[in-house]
Amino acid sequence: MTQPEPLTHARIDLRRFDRNLAVVRGRVAPAETMFVVKNDAYAHGVDVLVPRAARAGIRWFGALDVETALRLRALVGGSARVFAWLLSARDDLGAATEGGIDLGVGDRAVLEAAASAATDRPVRVHLKIDTGLNRNGVRAEQWPFFVARAAQLQSEGRIRVEGIWSHISEASDRDDDDARRLFDESLVAAEGVGLAPEYRHLAASAASFLRPEFRYDMVRIGAFVYGISPSGGPHEPELGITPVMSLRTRVVEVRSGEAILPIGAWHGVPSAAAGLVPVGAGGRRHTVVRIERDWMSVNAGGLLRQDDEVVLFGPGDDGEPTATEWAEAVGTIGEEIVVNVDRRIPRIYR
């Protein structure tokens, strides 16, 4: 039996995805692009996007943890590099090593655990310096000891230092400049103990696009490949990217001038956005009136009819705002809007 297209679904536009990926790579070249696909490719679906990116020539994938990394390894085969960085000494680093995963290590205990997981070939590690974010990463005063130990483990053939990396706060250009200075100092310190790895990486989407001096050998990009721009700008048109996901549904009923949609806070629509954002339908915008648990309503404006397709957010083809515009309305970022789209809403690729 042929099933009709689901009433509510997230459309993933593969041509826009391809274009964003090409724009990103062109912009940051000659730096390598690591495509960050944690959280099921920001809720777009790794099963489709990861093999597609690999065919387009992406050689590095950012996984988050060992579990995700091993899943990606199965998707991309042996030659691509897969990077995992949320690690603890309790993790199955043996399986990660066997899977040829690159490990982002920002902690002495994890460094030792990684080295212990070495088999006949060394474990590939990227040493993380904390340049101010105070999440994972080795503090600057501990860095000399950390790189000295890493150099020793490398000489013993247990690890191979493939990279040195960090993560910036994007609090301000000045804060990021401070972070970059610290990063450069830590590279010098590493070189002092004989570590000069092939991949130095510091920047994610925004800095890699807007501040070339942050690119080094590789950048780690998620948001921009999915077409998600920063809140407060620069926005998609200035960046040359377009949103890949559009969240779509249909009017189930029109009542007292309100068109009722069968999607609500339970599906990830932020209830605080009621009254603050429009949706798009047939090129026109209709203001959101209410967002309840499992339904919402928009101003029908005398135009919307039962079964009409409505787009909550997307690239704008039907008049809809972007996910970032929703985010700005409720004081957050586009990533939070997109990754919270209920995973049970079907993804339709086209």
Added chain:
Amino acid sequence: MTADSRRLSVDLDRLTANVRRYRAAARGLVARVDHDGFGLGLLAVARACAAAGADMLAVADLDEAARLREHGVETPLLALRPVGAVRRGARVHAAAGSPHEAAAAVSRGAEAVHLVVDCGGAVRGVRPQDAGELAHAADGAPVAALMGVADASTPRTRASAALAAAAEIAGGIPRHLHGTAGVLAGHGADDDYVRVGRGLYGIPLPDRSPTGSPVARLTGRVVTVKRIRAGEGVSYGYIYRAPADGWIALVTGGYADGVPRSLGNRACAVVNGRRVRIIGRVAMDVLVVDLGDVTARPGDEAVLLGDPGNGEPSVSEWAAITGSDPVAVMAAIGPRVVRSYAR
């Protein structure tokens, strides 16, 4: 991180006790297990509700109904919307508030409909005073029950009267209207069923008053423990700066797991029995806590949501920060979080 680094633990004894309590308040209980069992896991929650005496289970749509049938759940099922894939023989009722919905229900394999009746301020359903509409609303589909709906501002007694009037016209079929708030206010005893969701899970009402003992507990784990110096920032945007030297911990749990980004600097976790503050922006996968004088090690559990009776952070605390209904907090817990069940 290991697979158990993000966990939602469901206490089935508490769930059972809550179900029995609401079941005792009426002649019958329709237990709402829709939206994946309010985010706790459809199958386990449905089985526990059925075992505890629920007479019928309400699911979101025909897809959730089919999932339960495929896994051997035999309890009567009500799909709250007549959407989802077409399946025959699933022995499911579907709610329908218009001829259009009734036709959709039948064409997608529902056996009968529960006719949705607008008992005040609802955006769905037929109006009870309109006898002609009542007769035709189901458009020939068999009507198994009347399902009253009303907005929160409609007085419960008026909604009850509206449904009773409709029942008189329709004649002799079961009816249900009241949910958690109605039952707690003493309504529903005269109806065939009450239709309860959040109370079964101990999720507070929108005004944050309690409904039962909380059944779920969301935990992350400490990844690393490290020093911070006075004046240093934490996480994106440096919205937090350390007032003094101290110790901080990186903890699994981020906005992709349903920990709202806006909790940074405003909510707490519990580590080793003590409350610690979440500092800096909550990121997609992790958050940072100020350990103060609490001792912690990598692998230690961090309770993000739990039972306020035990000093753990509550759904209400989060809802107060995000301005949302507590029920939306629980349903937002992400797919990466492992659900586990214990008695």
